[in-house]
Amino acid sequence: MIIVPEREIAGLITPEAAFDAVENVFGAMARGEALNFPVIREAIGHADALYGFKSGFDRAGLVMGLKSGGYWPGNADKGLTNHQSTVILFDPDTGRATALVGGNLLTALRTAAAAAVSIRHLARPDAKVLGMIGAGHQSTFQMRAALAQRRFERVIGWNLHPERLSRLQEVAQEHDLPFEAVDLPQMREADVIITITSSFDPILMSDHVADGTHIASMGTDTKGKQELEPALVARARRFTDEVAQSVSIGECQHAVAAGLIGADDIAEIGAVINGTYPGREGAREVTLFDGTGVGLQDLAVAAAAVRLAGEKGVAIEVDF
Incomplete structure (x- = not known):
């Protein structure tokens, strides 16, 4: 061995x-x-x-x-x-x-890579502002991987404990990018939003997200966890690593439980990668990647x- x-x-x-x-x-x-x-x-x-x-x-x-x-x-x-x-x-x-x-x-590397894969295949090509929700251990990996996918010009961030946002500010400085701590409604300025928290209550609401945004929801990997308002999940075109996990332990579990969507309303990101299923279909479309984390x-x-x-x-x- x-x-x-x-x-x-x-x-x-x-x-x-x-x-x-x-x-x-x-x-x-x-x-x-x-x-x-x-x-x-x-x-x-x-x-x-x-x-x-x-x-x-x-x-x-x-x-x-x-x-x-x-x-x-x-x-x-x-x-x-x-x-x-x-x-x-x-x-x-x-x-x-x-x-x-x-x-x-x-x-940490594979979780960040999954979000980065979704950004490469689903975010608008002209995305300029990266929004980060969460400033825990994995957040810096997420941010670095995301910054490699588009020509971002600015980073905004929110965390329950704002003092921890300094680690994201340091990463932004490494890339010569301005960083701003914001309230959640200001996430409407972001073209790409990554959520990486351990929350059991919704943080990001539909009103916080502008048309054309790509969201990578990476923190929900257990029954009961939740980062997004179900109405936001229902509003977006939904992609995931595995549909069975998305509806049972992923972010989509809550929208499914509320009867807003079904399993058939979620596509595998792998099908977009393979060219067998369409990715983003318009500049104003909100896309969501539910990263549940597969073995x-x-x-x-x-x-x-x-x-x-x-x-x-x-x-x-x-x-x-």
């Missing part, structure tokens, strides 16, 4: 590599060549943590495995990231465990990490 420790991931997987891996696996899912298995994710009744498993099998890439982990909200006080995870890969021909890969940075994303970037670790001589081999 090969072990790729968490400390090695930053030197192996670039945002560009994560983007390519996620885009490819979304395409494979839409072609029926990759199967994502149902998510197990529960509150464990300890440390306010959410814990679970995501798994799948990519027949095209011959990658099979699972990610185990979750969200521990008290970790920041311990000097740890709130999201903790580990990826295990298996040989699809024999079922033997082949690799153990640190999953914390990979999770296949984690497996794709973990497999890339294992390959690169072997090439660079940083993989640890153990008998198992």
